[in-house]
Amino acid sequence: MFRQQYNSAPEDVIVAVGPSIQGSCYVVGHEVADAVTKTTGEGEYVSIRGENLYVDLPSANRLQALNEGIRPENIWVSNECTHCLPDKFHSYRFAKGVAGRQCGIIAVV
Numbered sequence: 001m002f003r004q005q006y007n008s009a010p011e012d013v014i015v016a017v018g019p020s021i022q023g024s025c026y027v028v029g030h031e032v033a034d035a036v037t038k039t040t041g042e043g044e045y046v047s048i049r050g051e052n053l054y055v056d057l058p059s060a061n062r063l064q065a066l067n068e069g070i071r072p073e074n075i076w077v078s079n080e081c082t083h084c085l086p087d088k089f090h091s092y093r094f095a096k097g098v099a100g101r102q103c104g105i106i107a108v109v
Contacts, residue, residue, distance in 0.1 A: 015070055082102075
């Protein structure tokens, strides 16, 4: 969209992925793992332990950005897991559905 609407060059884009649920905490069904893989492409962000599937969303977001031509040095990813730090961040999964919200910001400057 940035390329189409604003004629942005991928090498000029800066990405920051804030705190979010990390791979070891995000248990998903096959439909979620398949949807993320379809959007992102194959990668090491999906893991299987026992009978559970896990998706590391920050890693998937990073891979999406790289696949769009964004330079690795222009991508920052937080290593803070919202599920592991419920006193610091809201987590829908940790709170079992009753949680506050966080926001994301996209800007053109």
